[in-house]
Amino acid sequence: MKKYSIKFLEDTVRDREEIREYLSTYYESTVTRFFRLLKEKTSRLKDFPHSCQVYEDDQDYRVLIVEDYLVFYMVNEDDKAIEIHRIFMALKILGNNSFKAPFCQYK
Numbered sequence: 001m002k003k004y005s006i007k008f009l010e011d012t013v014r015d016r017e018e019i020r021e022y023l024s025t026y027y028e029s030t031v032t033r034f035f036r037l038l039k040e041k042t043s044r045l046k047d048f049p050h051s052c053q054v055y056e057d058d059q060d061y062r063v064l065i066v067e068d069y070l071v072f073y074m075v076n077e078d079d080k081a082i083e084i085h086r087i088f089m090a091l092k093i094l095g096n097n098s099f100k101a102p103f104c105q106y107k
Helices: 009-021 028-044 090-094
Strands: 005-008 062-066 069-078 081-089
Touching: 005 009, 009 028, 009 081, 028 062, 028 069, 062 090
Parallel strands: 005 081
Antiparallel strands: 062 069, 069 081
């Protein structure tokens, strides 16, 4: 079975830079830890692209949780690619609602 490739689309460049700026107000180790975790979790999608739940507000997207962030992605079956479209702070999307239960969260 062929592994899927991971593609971070253009908007995620800006998203990642904003996350880096925000997290750097804490400790540099926080930035390093987050991006290491982002890489680890998105890499798991290469083998299990459909492992995360479909986002109910837009059925084209699936959602992966990375700490306090939601990673919105699509599975491109034709290209065997995971297309990462956006990375948002969960509270911006869901407010105070719990976001851990309905989505994919790798330990």
